[in-house]
Amino acid sequence: MYEISHNALPYPQYPAIVLRIAMMAASRAPVASGRLLVGFRKWYYNMCGFNKIGLLRDDTIYENDDVKEALKRIPERMYNDRVFRVKRALDLSMKQQVLPKDQWTQYEADVHYLTPYLQEVVRERKEKEEWLKK
Numbered sequence: 001m002y003e004i005s006h007n008a009l010p011y012p013q014y015p016a017i018v019l020r021i022a023m024m025a026a027s028r029a030p031v032a033s034g035r036l037l038v039g040f041r042k043w044y045y046n047m048c049g050f051n052k053i054g055l056l057r058d059d060t061i062y063e064n065d066d067v068k069e070a071l072k073r074i075p076e077r078m079y080n081d082r083v084f085r086v087k088r089a090l091d092l093s094m095k096q097q098v099l100p101k102d103q104w105t106q107y108e109a110d111v112h113y114l115t116p117y118l119q120e121v122v123r124e125r126k127e128k129e130e131w132l133k134k
Helices: 016-027 035-048 065-073 076-095 115-133
Strands: none
Touching: 065 115
């Protein structure tokens, strides 16, 4: 973050509070909000293509040790649904086909089923590393 000295500002007649607010606003990155951001997210979700073969976002996470541990912790029904989606996606990929449009995973229906378990595993791993340091 860049520091702006009060002497460098071109308008010394403004009160100090106005200058502080201006400096705070200038130091923050602009944030896209509302419909524009949601529209961009939906467009990007559809451009990724995994929804066209019936996968959810969490199905596409690279399986490292943390993800493997999180997969062990999810309920059996969720795990079986994941295996079904991955096998169907592999089959469609080998046939170079996609699902009919009415069967694509919708942005609104995409559930982050693995993320809470993964966050818990990562938190536990970091906590364990901290304990081992001591």
